[in-house]
Structure formats: C-alpha cells, structure tokens
Amino acid sequence: MLFNPEIEQLPRPRLRALQNERLQEQVAYLAARVPFYQRQLAELGINPATFRGLDDLAKLGFTKKTDFRDNYPFGLFAVPQAEVARLHCSSGTTGKATVVGYTAGDLGIFAEVVARSLAAAGCRPGMKLQNAYGYGLFTGGLGIHYGAERLGLTVIPVSGGSTDRQLQLLQDFQPEILCATPSYAQVLAEEIARRGIGLEALSLRYAALGAEPWSEAVRAQVQAGLGVAATNIYGLSEIIGPGVSQEAVEERGTGSYVWEDHFLPEIVDKDTGEPLPEGELGVLVLTTLTKKAMPVLRYWTGDITDLHHDPHGSRTHVKMGPIRGRADDMLIIRGVNFFPTQVEDIISSLAHLSPSYQVVATRRGSLDEVEVRVEVAEPLLRELGLGALTPAAVAAHDYLQALQGTFARKIKDNIGLSMTVSLLGPGQLPRSEGGKLSRVQDLRGR
Ligand code: ADP
Ligand code: K
Structure with missing residues (x-):
C-alpha cells in the first residue's frame, strides 16, 4: 500500500523539478534567516538570487555535527521560538550538542513521512502497532507515534525496555506491527523462544526496525523468531528523525526509499567531499527541502551507504543501501549514538x-x-x-x-x-x- 501514491510515484522529471524549486526556496529562506548560512553562503560567493538549484548543489558547503554544537542550543533555528512546536535531541546527547526544533508544519511533514514509511513496511489503517522505540527527547518514539496515528493505526506507546511488559502486551493486545531497534527485536525473539511462547499466541506480521545498523542475518533471525516481515527504517534527528527512508516490504533487501520530495540525498567521497556517481559507496549527505524551523543544507550524516534507482521499484524515489559503517568514530549502542x-x-x-x-x-x-x-x-x-x-x-x-x-x-x-x-x-x-x-x-x- 502507498500512503501518498501521487508523490511516491511522481515521475522522475517532475520530482527533480519539485526538488529544484524547493532547493532554491530553501537556500533563499536560510540566507534571509540564519546567520550561520548567511556567512557560509557569503564565504562561498553564493548569491541566493542567482543560485540555480540542483545544478549548483555541490557548490554549497556541508553542515556538520560540530555546527550544531557550535550553535547550541537554538543558533540554527530559522523561526522565532514561539513558532517552534517541539524540541528533540539527538540520541546519546542528553545535554549539550544537538537540539532540533519543529514548527507545527514540520511535525506534519514528520508524520507524513513516517506514515508513508509504515505503509511501505506493510501496515494498513486499522492495524495495531506496538511502539518499542524510546519516548522522550529521542526522535524515535514520538516520531513513529504520530506517523502511525496519521496512517490510521492504533498505537500502543509502550516505549523501550521492560521486556516482560512488551511480551505481555504482544499477547494481550495482539498488535500486527512492532517498531523497535533491530537488537531489541532480537531480544524479544529470543525471549519468546526461551519462554516457550508459541508464535500462534501472537498476531505480529510486520516489524519496522532502525536507529542502528543491522544485517540480513539479523533480519532472518527476527523474521523467524517473531513471525514477521522485517523492514529497515532509517533517519536522524538533524534531518527529522526516523522516516527519512524506508524499505518496502515486498522489496526487502533492495534498499530503502528516500522520501526525496522532502529530503535531497547525495553520496560524497568521505575524504574529498566530492559527489560520487550512483551505486558508489560514500558518505550520505542530506538536504531538507521543506522544513521551516531548522532546515539544513548538505548535512554530513557520517553514514556510509550508496544510492541507486530501482527500475522495478513500486516508487520512483531513489533507494539507499544498508548503512555499511561510519566515516567517524561514532558508535551506536542499543540505538543510542555515542x-x-x-x-x-x-x-x-x-x-x-x-x-x-x-x-x-x-x-x-x-x-x-x-x-x-x-x-x-x-x-x-x-x-x-x-x-x-x-x-x-x-x-x-x-x-x-x-x-x-x-x-x-x-x-x-x-x-x-x-x-x-x-x-x-x-x-x-x-x-x-x-x-x-x-x-x-x-x-x-x-
Ligand atoms: P534515530 O532516532 O534515527 O536513531 P539519531 O539522530 O539518534 O536518530 O541517530 C541517527 C543515526 O542513527 C544515523 O545517522 C545512523 O548512524 C543511525 N541509524 C538510524 N537508523 C538507522 C538504520 N536503519 N540503519 C543504520 N543506522 C541507522
Ligand atoms: K541512532
């Protein structure tokens, strides 16, 4: 099922035109509002009025994690605080470092891309979703929550941890969908086996797993142990949270669709920063095209992957491969970056x-x-x-x-x-x- 077929299947030329227009708008918007980007654009000699959009994309500088730190807490915000409807922090950074903000409109975009993602993961309105992502400053819990509601699911907001409670609810409430980190889904699968809970006691059919890298071996284990079709959901706070990209359940193993009408992806060389051709491995760089509270240009995610188009795909958007590693020494421990x-x-x-x-x-x-x-x-x-x-x-x-x-x-x-x-x-x-x-x-x- 496609949540938003018109956009998800928009012909490539029209998608490119939309990105082009939105990129130009985003650059002009930031140049008028955020001193960090004003300075960066001026230093690079870029005039927003003559910026040509996608053709000039590679001329823009990168935004890095250190830029968030240097502008802590609200220096990168493009709207007055009164227009910020919610704040989150990147996981593992409970204090300083990465604060992100959303206008009411941005939260609408967040819910939309998560709704699209969950639909691609197999969810249908009327199903029940057990959300084992952590609620709180971390974008995972609330991000999945509102997207699931948008899709018309019944949400069970159990949050992370408390395995006994998770297993109880899986049996009592009979959800069809589980959202969790892949390693926690493994824990649940192992506990189900250890306690001799038969899969017939559960109604699970789908799992959308993310926040940390995982492999096909983990997928096989979780699918068998929970009786689900498990798909990858990817995202990061600096861009929006989970739902930047998502694997379609029928196309497992072929990559995750990046919702390109909102997030413009590039792959660049990890040493030179030069854009790399389709299919090559490099650092994923993402530009937000529609956010208002804290848009970012060319965010250096540090995640190593590739981008490729799938001519047989159900959507026209580009796919990214699994995350192969990091360009820096960041570790992801139980979904928490550190x-x-x-x-x-x-x-x-x-x-x-x-x-x-x-x-x-x-x-x-x-x-x-x-x-x-x-x-x-x-x-x-x-x-x-x-x-x-x-x-x-x-x-x-x-x-x-x-x-x-x-x-x-x-x-x-x-x-x-x-x-x-x-x-x-x-x-x-x-x-x-x-x-x-x-x-x-x-x-x-x-
Ligand atoms: P999230 O809520 O998605 O974990 P964070 O901002 O806390 O957001 O962490 C983002 C980072 O987590 C990404 O840059 C990436 O390194 C990692 N990550 C998120 N989702 C995935 C995924 N599906 N596969 C691999 N790594 C992921
Ligand atoms: K993470």
Missing part, C-alpha cells in the same frame, strides 16, 4: 583519572555492551601504595571503588548508557605500534 570523546570529557572532569582510556564494544547475546577502561593517574596510586591495578585491588580500596562508581554514574547521566568501568594502573592499556592507544575497539561483528 562518540568516545564524550567519555573523554567525563574523564577530564574527574580528578585522579588519566586521559588514557579505551572503549570496548562487545555483544552479549544480541545486546551491545560497553566497557570503558581507564588508567588511574600515577600520583594517586603512589599515594595508595599501588602499582598495577587488578579488579581485586580496586575492590579492596574504598577510594577506588568510589571513583569507579562516580565515573560509571556520570557516564550513565551524561550519555544515557550504562557501561562497565574498569580502572587500570598507568601504562596498563595496550599501546599500538607508534605508542598510540587505539581508543575504540568494536568487537561486535554484526
């Missing part, structure tokens, strides 16, 4: 920890786990009369116990993720060749 430098900031706020640290991501079952290993500063250990630190030595010293606890708590409070903390003595972390520590070890292998 940069190792966030750990570094916490370390520098605490006395007695040295800036030598390592972040190790592993998988236990289907859930991500993170251990932060950090070296304790030399003077403290000398004072305590200790050399190398073992877990037993840490456990035997109240002060080290407290330090470990404070560090773990700050991580949880500031990043929103629970991590295991290990304290080590100076020089205990393995150095690589040139004596350099590799800060991140991702041992999850999907």
Whole structure:
C-alpha cells in the first residue's frame, strides 16, 4: 500500500523539478534567516538570487555535527521560538550538542513521512502497532507515534525496555506491527523462544526496525523468531528523525526509499567531499527541502551507504543501501549514538583519572555492551601504595571503588548508557605500534 501514491510515484522529471524549486526556496529562506548560512553562503560567493538549484548543489558547503554544537542550543533555528512546536535531541546527547526544533508544519511533514514509511513496511489503517522505540527527547518514539496515528493505526506507546511488559502486551493486545531497534527485536525473539511462547499466541506480521545498523542475518533471525516481515527504517534527528527512508516490504533487501520530495540525498567521497556517481559507496549527505524551523543544507550524516534507482521499484524515489559503517568514530549502542570523546570529557572532569582510556564494544547475546577502561593517574596510586591495578585491588580500596562508581554514574547521566568501568594502573592499556592507544575497539561483528 502507498500512503501518498501521487508523490511516491511522481515521475522522475517532475520530482527533480519539485526538488529544484524547493532547493532554491530553501537556500533563499536560510540566507534571509540564519546567520550561520548567511556567512557560509557569503564565504562561498553564493548569491541566493542567482543560485540555480540542483545544478549548483555541490557548490554549497556541508553542515556538520560540530555546527550544531557550535550553535547550541537554538543558533540554527530559522523561526522565532514561539513558532517552534517541539524540541528533540539527538540520541546519546542528553545535554549539550544537538537540539532540533519543529514548527507545527514540520511535525506534519514528520508524520507524513513516517506514515508513508509504515505503509511501505506493510501496515494498513486499522492495524495495531506496538511502539518499542524510546519516548522522550529521542526522535524515535514520538516520531513513529504520530506517523502511525496519521496512517490510521492504533498505537500502543509502550516505549523501550521492560521486556516482560512488551511480551505481555504482544499477547494481550495482539498488535500486527512492532517498531523497535533491530537488537531489541532480537531480544524479544529470543525471549519468546526461551519462554516457550508459541508464535500462534501472537498476531505480529510486520516489524519496522532502525536507529542502528543491522544485517540480513539479523533480519532472518527476527523474521523467524517473531513471525514477521522485517523492514529497515532509517533517519536522524538533524534531518527529522526516523522516516527519512524506508524499505518496502515486498522489496526487502533492495534498499530503502528516500522520501526525496522532502529530503535531497547525495553520496560524497568521505575524504574529498566530492559527489560520487550512483551505486558508489560514500558518505550520505542530506538536504531538507521543506522544513521551516531548522532546515539544513548538505548535512554530513557520517553514514556510509550508496544510492541507486530501482527500475522495478513500486516508487520512483531513489533507494539507499544498508548503512555499511561510519566515516567517524561514532558508535551506536542499543540505538543510542555515542562518540568516545564524550567519555573523554567525563574523564577530564574527574580528578585522579588519566586521559588514557579505551572503549570496548562487545555483544552479549544480541545486546551491545560497553566497557570503558581507564588508567588511574600515577600520583594517586603512589599515594595508595599501588602499582598495577587488578579488579581485586580496586575492590579492596574504598577510594577506588568510589571513583569507579562516580565515573560509571556520570557516564550513565551524561550519555544515557550504562557501561562497565574498569580502572587500570598507568601504562596498563595496550599501546599500538607508534605508542598510540587505539581508543575504540568494536568487537561486535554484526
Ligand atoms: P534515530 O532516532 O534515527 O536513531 P539519531 O539522530 O539518534 O536518530 O541517530 C541517527 C543515526 O542513527 C544515523 O545517522 C545512523 O548512524 C543511525 N541509524 C538510524 N537508523 C538507522 C538504520 N536503519 N540503519 C543504520 N543506522 C541507522
Ligand atoms: K541512532
């Protein structure tokens, strides 16, 4: 089913013309309203009045995550605060960093693209959707919620976690659709098997999964374990939230439709920033074409994928492949984005920890786990009369116990993720060749 057939099947030339017109409008709008873009356009010698739209797209500069940080909280907003109907933050950034805003009209666009996405995922008006995405500042919960309502679904806003409750509701309310991160869908599938709940006790038919990368192997496991057809939903707060692109249920494995009337995608070389031809892997760059509160030009997502047209597709919009990785060191832990430098900031706020640290991501079952290993500063250990630190030595010293606890708590409070903390003595972390520590070890292998 297509939620908006006219737009979803708009012939390519008309779609291009629409994008062209909207891009010109968006550039003029930002040039008149947002100092950051005024400066950027001026520096690049771009005159909004003569900007030719798509032909000039590659002349525009990129917008990066650091630009959001530098303009925190509202510096990139294009409307007075009174016109902002809702605020969200990028996941994993509970405090500073990425704040995004929406006008009432923007929320309408958000609901529309999610409604399109859920329809492509297999949902039909009248079905029930259990929404296990987190509600709150994270765009996932409310984003799915309002899109599902727009499509005419009955929403069960259970939010993330509480597996017992999730399983109870799946049996009692008999929803046909589940929205969750793929790793949480795996957890639910495993628990269903472990508790011997037969699939005949459930009515699930479809799952729309996203917020983190996943593989065909995970798809196979979730589809078998939950009795669903599972599709990919992709998005990011800086652009709107989930619903930037979505896989169609009949076309699983061939890529996700980018809703191009609202979001203009490009693939660029991760080192040079040069646009790459169709089918090549590079960094996904997205421009919003219709948002009003906080439009962005050429947002550097950091996500590595490709774009390709599917001549046999049910929609005319371009497809993006699965996310193959990141152009930076961002990790996605249980759907939450996190940069190792966030750990570094916490370390520098605490006395007695040295800036030598390592972040190790592993998988236990289907859930991500993170251990932060950090070296304790030399003077403290000398004072305590200790050399190398073992877990037993840490456990035997109240002060080290407290330090470990404070560090773990700050991580949880500031990043929103629970991590295991290990304290080590100076020089205990393995150095690589040139004596350099590799800060991140991702041992999850999907
Ligand atoms: P979201 O609510 O979609 O997780 P965030 O802004 O918190 O939004 O995170 C966006 C990032 O999450 C993306 O840049 C990408 O790295 C990752 N992400 C979101 N959806 C997917 C997906 N379906 N597959 C792979 N990665 C995804
Ligand atoms: K995410």
